[in-house]
Each structure stands twice: as structure tokens, then as C-alpha cells.
Amino acid sequence: MNxxxxxxxxxxxxxxxxxxxxxxxxxxxxDCGLPALLGISSCADDITRLGFPFVFLKQGGFxxxxxxxxxxxxxxxxxxxxxxxxxxxxxSRYAKRRELKPSLPG
Numbered sequence: 001m002n003x004x005x006x007x008x009x010x011x012x013x014x015x016x017x018x019x020x021x022x023x024x025x026x027x028x029x030x031d032c033g034l035p036a037l038l039g040i041s042s043c044a045d046d047i048t049r050l051g052f053p054f055v056f057l058k059q060g061g062f063x064x065x066x067x068x069x070x071x072x073x074x075x076x077x078x079x080x081x082x083x084x085x086x087x088x089x090x091x092s093r094y095a096k097r098r099e100l101k102p103s104l105p106g
Contacts, residue, residue: 006095007088014087018052018080025052036060051076 027034032043037050047065050057056072058065 003092003096007092009088010091011084011088013091014084015080017087018083022050022052022076025055026050029055031060053079 023034026037026049029049030036031046031048032041035041036043036046037048045060045062047058047060049055051072054069054072054076056069056076058067
């Protein structure tokens with residue numbers, strides 16, 4: 001299999017895992033879960049939080065706070081791209097190793 005294609009598949013898998021981790025973190029850290037983040041919650045004065053591993057966005061509440069931290073957003077993006085690149089590298093290395101492994105006669 002093409003090495004760059006395998007790397008790209010691993011990259012997409014890593015990126016998907018980080019996006020999924022952000023949604024799970026948003027659900028667990030927000031007052032009313034993921035529906036609050038999507039704007040379909042009926043909770044009063046709920047605070048939604050977004051970001052994994054760093055919370056970079058807090059919205060809502062009685063005082064109507066809207067805090068976006070650009071530094072934490074960039075750190076989250078950098079970590080997500082790093083995990084995706086590492087995932088792509090590991091998958092392409094695994095695929096190469098599997099190709100080089102001699103098959104047993106049988």
C-alpha cells in the first residue's frame with residue numbers, strides 16, 4: 001500500500017479521535033451537557049465549556065459570560081495536529097513492518 005496514503009488514513013483517524021474527545025469533554029464539562037453546546041437545551045443559566053485538553057471557551061450563565069482564550073485554542077489545535085501526525089506515522093510504520101514480515105510457507 002502507498003505509504004503516504006497510509007499516513008493520511010492514520011492522520012484522519014487521529015484527528016477524528018481528537019474531535020471526538022472535544023465533544024465528550026464538552027458534554028462532561030458543560031452544565032447541561034452537549035445539548036447546551038448545540039443550543040437545544042432547556043436549562044436556565046447553564047455554562048457551556050469547550051476544549052480538550054484545555055478549556056478555551058466558556059459561554060452562558062446568569063451573568064452571560066463569553067470567554068474565549070485564543071492561546072488555549074491554539075494549544076488545543078497544536079496538540080490535535082500533533083496527535084494526528086503521530087497517529088499517521090505509527091500507522092504507516094505498522095503497515096511497512098507488516099509488509100516486510102515474511103510469510104510462512106504453509
